[in-house]
Amino acid sequence: xxxxxxxxxxxxxxxxxxxxxxxxxxxxxxxxxxxxxxxxxxxxxxxxxxxxxxxxxxxxxxxxxxxxxxxxxxxxxxxxxxxxxxxxxxxxxxxxxxxxxxxxxxxxxxxxxxxxxxxxxxxxxxxxxxxxxxxxxxxxxxxxxxxxxxxxxxxxxxxxxxxxxxxxxxxxxxxxxxxxxxxxxxxxxxxxxxxxxxxxxxxxxxxx
Ligand code: TYD
Numbered sequence: 288x289x290x291x292x293x294x295x296x297x298x299x300x301x302x303x304x305x306x307x308x309x310x311x312x313x314x315x316x317x318x319x320x321x322x323x324x325x326x327x328x329x330x331x332x333x334x335x336x337x338x339x340x341x342x343x344x345x346x347x348x349x350x351x352x353x354x355x356x357x358x359x360x361x362x363x364x365x366x367x368x369x370x371x372x373x374x375x376x377x378x379x380x381x382x383x384x385x386x387x388x389x390x391x392x393x394x395x396x397x398x399x400x401x402x403x404x405x406x407x408x409x410x411x412x413x414x415x416x417x418x419x420x421x422x423x424x425x426x427x428x429x430x431x432x433x434x435x436x437x438x439x440x441x442x443x444x445x446x447x448x449x450x451x452x453x454x455x456x457x458x459x460x461x462x463x464x465x466x467x468x469x470x471x472x473x474x475x476x477x478x479x480x481x482x483x484x485x486x487x488x489x490x491x492x493x494x495x
Contacts, residue, residue, distance in 0.1 A: 289373045290493045291412060293384040294485075295456070296420030297449050298441070299427030299434075300474040301481065305420065306380050308482045309489065313378050316494075321372050323361065324382035331357040339441045351392035351401050358385060359410045369412060378493070384414060386459055391443060394455040402462075416492045417467060418485055419460060420474035424449035468492050 294309070296302050306322055313320040326332035326339075335353055338345040345353070361381075362369045372379045385405045393401045405411050424446050431444055443452065460469050470488040474481050 290415045292380045292416045293414040297427045299430040300420040300422045320378045347395040354388045389459040390455040417469045422474045
């Protein structure tokens with residue numbers, strides 16, 4: 288059966304690499320797996336990227352609402368939306384989802400408001416499994432700088448912001464732990480060690 292999996296984590300935790308490896312692992316079990324991401328590549332996601340790069344100023348409440356809008360498009364798009372891919376029997380792995388809005392925008396706006404607008408929206412699906420990659424904010428910043436020394440640093444990519452966001456992720460997952468399958472995965476290890484932890488969580492919650 289198709290599953291909807293979300294991978295979350297601070298910038299620099301290695302989500303993108305691990306998602307590719309997890310998708311290959313699922314395909315190795317003769318299942319179709321697709322990777323998707325937020326912000327999306329739709330016009331809404333492109334505007335968000337410009338805001339994150341500091342090119343376009345934006346009130347944090349407006350940014351939270353833009354993420355909601357981008358997420359509705361992510362769910363419903365008739366070509367590459369989550370619902371469409373699940374209906375075709377694919378396992379969908381999303382690089383970030385509403386937990387990021389709760390963590391990144393929730394601490395700058397109002398956490399209850401960000402949660403309410405998502406959970407009262409019938410177009411936003413709840414994932415079957417959330418894998419949260421954990422790592423200290425200091426190590427995340429070290430890795431961001433080492434991996435892309437020449438690239439611009441986004442608005443949240445500093446130790447102070449990441450420390451607040453990390454605490455906020457804990458608050459969010461604590462609130463949601465009774466309702467959703469949330470697995471904390473230690474992202475501090477070799478690529479193989481971390482991917483083994485992800486495979487174990489996948490097998491436990493989604494393996495048939
Ligand atoms: P992403 O491209 O996943 O960055 P990285 O690969 O470095 O993790 O995400 C871009 C940024 O968008 C990241 O700093 C987190 C931020 N973001 C939010 O603030 N709210 C959201 O709802 C989402 C989906 C992302």
